Amino acid sequence: MPSLHQTEVHSASRLHGEEPAPLTERGKDASTTTAAASASTPVMVPQSVPTSLDPRNVTTPIQVDKVEALLQELGIAEDWRHVLEGLRNGFDVGVKDTPPRSFMFENHASASLDEEFIDSYIAGEQAAGRYSQGFAPDDLEGIIGFFRTSPLGLVPKPHSDHLRMVQDMSYPHNNPEIPSVNAGVDSDNFPTEWGTFDSTSKMILGLPAGCKAAAFDISSAYRITPVRPDQQHALCVYWKGKVYLDRAVAFGLSSSAGVFGAVADMLVAIYRASGFGPLRKWVDDFLVIRLPHQTWSEDDFLQVTETLGVPWSHAKMRPLSSCQRYIGFDWDLERKVVSLPEEKLSATRSLLSLWRSPGSKFTMKEAASLHGKLVHTATIFPLLRPFLRSASRFASSFKSHRARLRPPTPLRADLGWLEHLLPLLPNELPLSVPTPLDLGWWGDASTSFGIGIVVGPYWAAWKWAKGFHVGPKQIHDIGWAEAVAVELGLRMLIHHGMLAQVPPSTARLLVRSDNNGVVHVVNKGRSRSETTNATLKDTYSLLAQHHLSLEACYIPSRLNVTDALSRGDVAAFLEGFPTASIHSDVPLPSSLISKLSSL
DSSP states (O other): OOOTTTOOOOOOOOSSSOOOOOEEETTOOTTOOHHHHHHOOOOOOOTTSOTTOOOOOOOOSSOHHHHHHHHHHHTOGGGGHHHHHHHHHOBOOSOOOOOSSOEEEOOOGGGGGGHHHHHHHHHHHHHTTSBOOOBOHHHHHHHHOSOBBOOEEEEEOTTSSOEEEEEOTTOSTTOSSSOOTGGGOOGGGSOOOOOOHHHHHHHHHTOOTTOEEEEEEBTTGGGGSBBOGGGGGGGEEEETTEEEEBOBOOTTOTTHHHHHHHHHHHHHHHHHHTTOOSEEEETTEEEEEEOTTOOOOHHHHHHHHHTTTOOBOTTTOEEEESEEEETTEEEETTTTEEEOOHHHHHHHHHHHHHHTSTTOOBOHHHHHHHHHHHHHHHTTOGGGGGGSHHHHHHHTOOSOTTOOBOOOHHHHHHHHHHHHHGGGSOSOEESSOOOOBOOOEEEEEOSSSEEEEEETTEEEEEEEOTTOOOSTTSSSOHHHHHHHHHHHHHHHHHHTTGGGGSOTTTOEEEEEESOHHHHHHHHHTOOSSHHHHHHHHHHHHHHHHTTOEEEEEEOOGGGOTTHHHHTTOHHHHHHHOTTOOEEOOOOOOGGGTTTEEEO
């Protein structure tokens, strides 16, 4: 294994999915084998290194004494003692052990894309007191003992040409002999409050008319959160032969969101106790509502905590408006609707086109990014949800961070459907779910016979084709059959022109089923069953074309009027439900012709 100064940095051939150069263990000769290295001891450090110059300390721009005074004034100081302690003495970030020797890793190839950027970043962090001076590795080890670095890399900021420096604290990956920093951190131990899409929707639905909202962003939010000095040895950075000790939480550490989140939760409490709000926050982004009777300005909001040292970004502030952007969506407080920003919608369409281009290959990070963007988009386009499973599977299929793989056929097909559906869907989602329109839609399926449907005055029944089997241990189970019943019911509504009865303000239809499983998957938009998911895709495609959505409702079998139809007992059905007297002539789609035959 090459020594520290002989190790060559890989060329920057990729931005994502790269592996760092081999591990360098402090105190090992270049010819030392791995087994021998494990038993070796570190090189002794010269005694002339002054141990009094310990670079580990607590640095934050937040003025803790002023924060504590304000908390006491507001009567909530006791609730936030743990945060005050963290700001004064550094936060526990979950690092439990000191390594048995010092470990250093070569940086990712992407770190060489813009060395001046990293030079400038390090200088800025030093000026802010968050990075120590650069040490020769021997010197740092002599002062603080064993330490470790994590590979640096550069990644693009979302929707920007600018770069962000990250530390890959999950490296090495799946190595039991040398676990990564994150491998020893349990992020569940660092809970925080999240202003989710659902909680934001609920908040806005409860607002009176005349409200406005402003959005605020904290600059370098993680970096204002200090790390306990006795854990800083695990957060070192190696750059151009020098090791820098990092004193603040950083992107790449799995506990960072929760650690900073404790500070953000305290700020939320301060603002609520000071009369601001309602409000929601997502990491460092704050959405604050000004109620009709309130008169505070954006400056009033900022001054409450800017005087305490909280570095709010004035450039990223979005002024008070009845339509405000938050967590990547535009929220209209007056109309109670949410939409995807047009530039994001356009970027999603371009991304789909890129992924479907012939011969294209992608890395694990790019696959994970695609899945994340599609999940985000499907938040307000629920009809897209059945088409996301293949993207999730592809992202989890990679065996190496260096691999570049072609999208498999199922993923390419799903992306094609998404490209087709996006232009058909209105880029707007009402926050209040409309009461579904009841057109008398019932459906049922049985493994022994087939499917029965009623929509208003029309009924239809099909039996399973000869040789086609439905049930346990079959490719097609009862969940799939019940989903087919929903699809055929929708086709009956379309075939008989019943959608003319649907007012544009509703566009949400009620369908009844006695299968809890299909009720769940229809309302959720996806299933773990491949066959059921395929049927959902067909159903959701029809819904998108007609600007509709469904709400499935469970009813017991004894109350389901189509129970007799699904067992082939047409006479019993007509006797028990005479209002449905017209036998439908709706044609079967090509995907079901070989599986069903009409009565």
